[in-house]
Amino acid sequence: MFRSSNIVSRIFERQIRTPAPGTSTIHILQIRDSGNLVDVRAIGAFCREDDELFLNSHAQCMVFVDKSKQHDLSANQVENGLQSHQNMPGTPFLSGIKQRLLSFIFRGIWNEETDHTMRVQCLKKKFYFHFQDYVDLSMSKVQFLDRHHLLIKFGSVDGGVSRNTDHHPAFFAVYNMETTEVIAFYQNSADELYFLFEQFCDHFHATSRNLLYMNFISSHSNNIHALEQLRGIKNKSSSFSQFVKKMLTSLPFSCQSQSPSPYFDQCLFRFDEKLISAADRHRQSTDHPIKFISRKHPNSLKFKIKPGPEAGGLDGRTKKISSFLFHPFLPLALSIQQTFLQPSVVNIHFRR
Template sequence: MYRSSNIVARIFERQICTPAPSTSVHHARRFYENLVPSYTVYEVECPDHSFRKFTDDGQYLISFSRNHQELIVYRPRWLSFSCKDEDCDKHDLPSRAKRFDSFFTQLYCVPLASCNELICKDFFLYMESNQFGLFATSTAQIHDAPAAGGAVHGVPSIEKITFHLLRLEDGEILDKKVFCNDFVNLTHNMGVFLYDDLLAIVSLRYQTIHILQIRDSGNLVDVRAIGEFCREDDELFLNSNAQGLALSDKNKQHQLPGNQIENHVHQGQPNLGISFLPGIKQRLLSFIFRGLWNEERDDSLRSQRLRKRFYFHFQDYVDLIIWKVQFLDRHHLLIKFGSVDGGPQVSRNADHHPAFVAVYNMDTTEIVSFYQNSADELYLLFEQFCDHFHATSKNSMYMNFISSHSNNIHALEQLRSIRDKASNSSQFVKKMLASLPFSCQSQSPSPYFDQSLFRFDDKLISATDRHRQSTDHPIKFILRRYPYSLKFKIKPGPEAGNMDGRAKKISSFLFHPILPLALSVQQTLFLQPSVVNIHFRR
């Protein structure tokens, strides 16, 4: 059937045609080829806030005060104004229509941080089913903190990290979770992952994965802690066993002659200095050992293989630390292991350090699979089943349509083109797999990033939530299908361009997940007021 790009023809086609099974949403999203943010209001009069993002359902715009003490939440609304003439599109917008409050209504302003804390402006997680928001505040980092109490040497310390659970409808703080003298990587949600009502928080300093549940009542409930122990009763079992050994040694002392008791006093007490391998590390080592053991049936060859590939690298495996974690489903975690030198925020060259990825079953406390970050087998899984790594909550409908190379032929062709141009295949694989595990809610579900609808320069803009080097040239969005025409442009910064070309500028783009509405925010590194543009369909 002939398909027209005219919106009226598409409406008639929608009335008389039935899309193929399981394609109704994709069919409806083609209307976004006609409904684009084609008009820009430059340098909008707006509060000097740090704008974070739209929630995944488009109900709220999250922002923070410039001093990082307060949370300000807005409700998006559509611009409306009156016009006396017949053709309003030919006239400029009235001056009031160019203000920020013409597009957004402030709902409330809530102080989150105390006097010595700051809001982490890069951290925010949204629970769509309950419209809960998770925010974080923290004190300053201590880079040379002593590694006491089982802490990992070389990992910074933060005196106090507080997670705040808010009901975004009215801004009420429902619950808090505090970590003291710890380190959680809050940049771009890297150290925290939300899946349905389960929350995973990675303590880098103490190598513990804290699993919490967010109840409908708004309470943060501890479920388990994975690290030193894997099961809930592991600590109880080890302590009771240690007490039993101590009691047995004490009974033996009473049977010794009097002159030998003094020499054996230290043996009658449990040696608290003896350290066991953490439970998660023991699971990892046993999985590697059993894998190598089962590869060979000949005892002599098996012994040689174990010496070369296990015992020779034993200390390297023991020294691995947990970098990052994500949920694959409610029962499995994807865990990234690496050296201390290559940990997040510890080294800028983390990609050059060896890293490993493991799948951990929380129910059985077993490692299911284990790969190095340069393994071709893992890359093939990443290329073919990328959507499985983007674990989205059941209630998050909009996040299911984010383009990836496993669901979009254009993204796959782009990935394979980059792979074919790469001079070193191993380095390419490591670079691609460096993103695993994925950060939670790090991509925009906006249909304008759907690569089956539009083509754009992903070096300048993409669905990934990151600051980018600003450009004076507008970013073009071109139709992916015939007639391959330019549909709209996004230009950050002033309309006339930047007068000072020496100042380094970065831009961020906030696209509404449903409406043809976007914010571009350009800022310099010298704390000058940001330049905010609003892009919308007039």
């Protein structure tokens, strides 16, 4: 996983998916045996390799047909064709992937009704009324589902920096790179998407086939203990809709967001997930060691991990956060504890 300026590249086998900063374009790169990166394709303004060539070949005709804008075009813009025309303010052209998304939404609503009158009313209410909202959606995260499919998260520009999901809803689209079609579209409160996530969580983790240990990450779709924990959280939730939104916030998954370490196998160990888990994120830290209890022998303490200074913090009231990095299969882990206005404390943990 490569991180630069908050841009995360996601790897599937030998392909890298990376979003272009400030644009709605997905770049697919290939890693060669030499280590060089080759730009395979870009998905955004154009979806097929010959889309740009086809549209540019018709750009001259399109420019001359538009009489109202003809006097605003310089000779250089006419020579550059559609690309210059597309950058003009108020242009009617949408990106290729946005057109495919709108087409999928339109056809889905169209097929909901068979009666013509009801169909028109349904389109007015569900499509045309929200048309500009769909147009304004931007891609925020993308991940590989497999070699041919991408899971794309769409949201408003304001929603990208807001924690309020009610005013800024997000959407998920499944995109086929080979056919350049959107094959599924969900809002972040969709029950159907949540049930797919609950039952087939492992399919949302596109791991490399060359690393066998990556196939043994515990999830609620392959581990009964994780499933019971998820159902407990669901039963305690006051609103199922809010619970669904909270669970789907993690989608699409970032590359290496789950640790494959056997110490996080919930069939082997039980631990406090408020303090530590396989998910790669910062968590609240305490001065007490984190205990790993055997599942086979419930009262048997197997080992403990204590982040931070060995003697503990001087001020127990100071808020501390910790993150952990476990080796995929060796009994080795790093803990990083951060405290406000104090240097970070890094510990190396090795189980003998």
